[in-house]
Amino acid sequence: MSKVTPAMQQFYAAKEEHKDALIFFRMGDFYESFGEDAKTIAKELEITLTTRGKSKDGEKMPLAGIPYHAIDTYLPRLIKKGYKVAICEQLEDPKKAKGVVKRGVVRVVTPGTAMDSSMFSDAANNYLMSIYGEGNIFGVSFLDISTGEFLTTQFADTAPYNKIVSEIVRMAPSECIIPSSLLANDVLAGRIGEMRTIVHEYDSYAFETDTANKLLTGHMGVSTLEGMGCMELPFAVSAAGAALQYAMDTQMRELSHIQHLKTYFDSDFMILDAITLRNLEIVKNVRGEGNDSSLLKILDDTKTPMGSRLLQKWLLKPLISVEDINARLDAVAELEKSTLVRFELRSQLSYVRDMERLVARIMYGNSNARDLVSLKRSLESVPQVMSSLQGCASLELLSHILSELSSFRELGELVSLIDNAIEDEPPVSVRDGGMIKHGYNPALDELKDLSKNGKQWIAKFQQQERERTGIKSMKVGYNRVFGYYLEVTKANISQVPDDYIRKQTMTNAERFYTPQLKERESAILSADEKMTALEYELLCEINSTIASYSKQLQNTASMIGMLDVLANLAEVAANNNYVRPAITPDCRLLIRDGRHPVVESTVAGGFVPNDTEMDCSDNQFLLMTGPNMAGKSTYMRQIAMIVIMAQAGSFVPATHASIGIVDRVFTRVGAFDDLASGQSTFMVEMVELANILNNSTPKSLLLLDEIGRGTSTYDGYSIAKAVVEYIHNKGRVGVRSLFATHYHQLTNVANSLNRVKNFHIAVKEEGDDLVFLRKIVPGATDKSYGIHVARIAGVPHDVTSRAREILDDIESESSISMDDSQGSKKRRSNARYTQLIFDQNTSYQSQEPDPMLEELKVLDLNSMTPLDALNKLNEIKKRLTNDEVM
Numbered sequence: 001m002s003k004v005t006p007a008m009q010q011f012y013a014a015k016e017e018h019k020d021a022l023i024f025f026r027m028g029d030f031y032e033s034f035g036e037d038a039k040t041i042a043k044e045l046e047i048t049l050t051t052r053g054k055s056k057d058g059e060k061m062p063l064a065g066i067p068y069h070a071i072d073t074y075l076p077r078l079i080k081k082g083y084k085v086a087i088c089e090q091l092e093d094p095k096k097a098k099g100v101v102k103r104g105v106v107r108v109v110t111p112g113t114a115m116d117s118s119m120f121s122d123a124a125n126n127y128l129m130s131i132y133g134e135g136n137i138f139g140v141s142f143l144d145i146s147t148g149e150f151l152t153t154q155f156a157d158t159a160p161y162n163k164i165v166s167e168i169v170r171m172a173p174s175e176c177i178i179p180s181s182l183l184a185n186d187v188l189a190g191r192i193g194e195m196r197t198i199v200h201e202y203d204s205y206a207f208e209t210d211t212a213n214k215l216l217t218g219h220m221g222v223s224t225l226e227g228m229g230c231m232e233l234p235f236a237v238s239a240a241g242a243a244l245q246y247a248m249d250t251q252m253r254e255l256s257h258i259q260h261l262k263t264y265f266d267s268d269f270m271i272l273d274a275i276t277l278r279n280l281e282i283v284k285n286v287r288g289e290g291n292d293s294s295l296l297k298i299l300d301d302t303k304t305p306m307g308s309r310l311l312q313k314w315l316l317k318p319l320i321s322v323e324d325i326n327a328r329l330d331a332v333a334e335l336e337k338s339t340l341v342r343f344e345l346r347s348q349l350s351y352v353r354d355m356e357r358l359v360a361r362i363m364y365g366n367s368n369a370r371d372l373v374s375l376k377r378s379l380e381s382v383p384q385v386m387s388s389l390q391g392c393a394s395l396e397l398l399s400h401i402l403s404e405l406s407s408f409r410e411l412g413e414l415v416s417l418i419d420n421a422i423e424d425e426p427p428v429s430v431r432d433g434g435m436i437k438h439g440y441n442p443a444l445d446e447l448k449d450l451s452k453n454g455k456q457w458i459a460k461f462q463q464q465e466r467e468r469t470g471i472k473s474m475k476v477g478y479n480r481v482f483g484y485y486l487e488v489t490k491a492n493i494s495q496v497p498d499d500y501i502r503k504q505t506m507t508n509a510e511r512f513y514t515p516q517l518k519e520r521e522s523a524i525l526s527a528d529e530k531m532t533a534l535e536y537e538l539l540c541e542i543n544s545t546i547a548s549y550s551k552q553l554q555n556t557a558s559m560i561g562m563l564d565v566l567a568n569l570a571e572v573a574a575n576n577n578y579v580r581p582a583i584t585p586d587c588r589l590l591i592r593d594g595r596h597p598v599v600e601s602t603v604a605g606g607f608v609p610n611d612t613e614m615d616c617s618d619n620q621f622l623l624m625t626g627p628n629m630a631g632k633s634t635y636m637r638q639i640a641m642i643v644i645m646a647q648a649g650s651f652v653p654a655t656h657a658s659i660g661i662v663d664r665v666f667t668r669v670g671a672f673d674d675l676a677s678g679q680s681t682f683m684v685e686m687v688e689l690a691n692i693l694n695n696s697t698p699k700s701l702l703l704l705d706e707i708g709r710g711t712s713t714y715d716g717y718s719i720a721k722a723v724v725e726y727i728h729n730k731g732r733v734g735v736r737s738l739f740a741t742h743y744h745q746l747t748n749v750a751n752s753l754n755r756v757k758n759f760h761i762a763v764k765e766e767g768d769d770l771v772f773l774r775k776i777v778p779g780a781t782d783k784s785y786g787i788h789v790a791r792i793a794g795v796p797h798d799v800t801s802r803a804r805e806i807l808d809d810i811e812s813e814s815s816i817s818m819d820d821s822q823g824s825k826k827r828r829s830n831a832r833y834t835q836l837i838f839d840q841n842t843s844y845q846s847q848e849p850d851p852m853l854e855e856l857k858v859l860d861l862n863s864m865t866p867l868d869a870l871n872k873l874n875e876i877k878k879r880l881t882n883d884e885v886m
Helices: 006-017 035-045 068-080 162-171 186-194 209-220 234-251 274-280 295-299 305-316 322-337 339-349 355-364 369-392 396-406 411-421 442-469 490-495 515-547 550-576 632-648 681-695 713-732 744-751 786-792 797-812 830-838 851-857 866-885
Strands: 022-027 030-034 050-054 060-067 085-090 103-109 128-134 137-144 149-156 175-178 198-201 475-479 483-489 501-505 509-513 582-584 589-594 610-614 621-625 656-660 664-668 701-705 736-740 756-766 769-778
Touching (some): 006 022, 022 068, 022 103, 030 035, 030 068, 128 234, 137 162, 162 186, 162 274, 175 234, 209 234, 305 355, 305 632, 322 582, 322 632, 339 550, 369 411, 369 550, 396 550, 411 515, 442 475, 490 509, 515 550, 589 632, 610 632, 621 632, 621 713, 621 744, 632 701, 713 744, 786 797, 851 866
Parallel strands (some): 128 175, 582 656, 621 736, 664 701
Antiparallel strands (some): 483 509
16 A cells, blocks of 8 residues: 555545545645546546546546636536535645644535535525425425525425425425435435436434424524424424534534524415426426526516515415415505606616625625625615605505615614725735725724835835846846745846845746845735735624624515515516406406417517406316417416416506416426336326326316327327316316317317317418417317418428328218217217317218207297397307308
């Protein structure tokens, strides 16, 4: 075995303690890495891999390193790829060290515990997720140490763990910790892995309820967790305790900015599961990692990072309390109406930086002077914000915000403190001085004067030596290794006086010093060193003073974020012609001229609005037919988006909207294979459908698109019809649903299910061309126009022509009626059966009773006046005319 140097012994000790982390080992001006760590770091950072010395086994030791000042550039790249990195620092001044410099790990940076803003987006939270559970009960916690936000909840969930997956999708954690007992659950671990969430096993002891409870109460300074709402939720407590312990273990310090644990419950919000969030593109595009086509992108014109993060939370967790929704809408309405106030507020908010993270960094201990200047400038805007808000603060929510902002009476003192102490444009580094203003501290001023005079002496000395020696190019320089020196080019060496003492030989020059220069150097460097140390000490004192107001600062940041969201929603409403929705506790949805908020911002030629009327009596189930590309999916999605916007507290794209509270939105839209787990498109469809049928309630809203299309015609139609019947009759009251289908015979269910209403997308035929009118109109249609769509999509003409011939052959064959009014099946040919489902453009006469004839049969002509009869006849004529046009 090769002999290991003392420094390498320190490295191996750090690696033994942090086996799952890459070690950044500080050696002078570099962070070095060795062995397998070096290979990984060199590959991931695309830096040079070399060798130096030998390992324990006598092999050449791989080596890779980065300059210590470049860590903020390289470290985020490793963290974003999911690595843990342990920072092993020099714990003493190398100049004062006796023997090898002491080193030790001072923090472990992981994806979910990063504090530096370079590692995440300002507009998003950076959550660490913790999961603990037994049987079918789970506790889930989310901690963002960059802001101090700390959440926990508890719920029941079973395989395939859709609730846990939905929380992951909604909260988008950067990292997840679980105990070994859950890591052994292959289904759960697999589902978490599907979400591309980095998972780490963590000490099971930290998840024990008693251990977690003791840690949480001690950290929060309380005797019980009752005030935080989780005392009776042992799994929520376990998950939260483990999250806090993991954060403290990695950061290796007290996290005093984490001051409150909030317990939340599904029953407080509309539930949007992972599938719905994906299909509706609430915060992310359905394909890709961006958000260009998301609802959040359309609604987010916030001025602060706090506001942007809060808006996303509101969209992901819409309210179900009529009172709370209306409180938000009242505030948005007031700000939408008060144009000048809104303009002034948003102008002032644009000067506010990310106060949540600024305060967290100050309390954490890694802030710099620029952070303090950013905090000062943010706080300077608060009085102007309050002044602008005075004019419209009579409403509950705006009044509450004003009251909370006004309660921070020491705000002016903090602004004055920072303004008097910190330079307006300080350096980034906190170790090189230049941060503290002249006049703040007399001792520092004295050292600055001494340093300044010393530098003036150096300049004078340089001029003096040039004149004495006649070497006009001579200059006095400085570096940390050699101190001050006189540099003379090789061409002028012969003119160097005898009292010059050689210090260093360069390629083209020689460096010297004199006893006089050496003496002055000691005085200058001593002043500079003392000055830099005192500046850092003063900065720490200022940070400590600011940290003592952390609760007020965090509350101010929270209020500013809420005000930003409200003003933003008012601005978006004014700019996009949105209206305030009426929120009701019943189940009626009435939307006039509704529009898709995302599509209308991109569609050329203007968006065609549509009405929607749903309730739980006559119009609970809207069955929609019509061709592909006509707009059925867009129409369905826009209804869900309008509901989500309304219950989040936003105005909506319509001329009128009355929204009966929705407790959950389910979607079954689009086709996705899950080949990794061996599930076909149809299997994925059925799994999602099962979730919808099992968990929907009378207060839910269902969006179902082309149920049954992934299997054979017989099976698909049968499943689709059974689903319609089940939803209509569920719990004897049914569920509000929009159901798009190409199984045209399904429209017959409206004859037997009284809450089902048929609608279709209007299409105009002009020869072989189609014009999609994008209007939703009552009644059924019997055309899919599949061949037309294939032609538009660019399918070769030979294919579409042959398809038309085949279609004509099918239409000439015998007919079939799949359903009579009693539901019996009468098959006449398989070919005809398929044709009826996908395209009924034939001369076949349905054996179902004609609805219009049935209506005429029951008319009581004896009780009708001549005018009534004339109006009825005119109505029938219009309906027949419309049917012919369609």
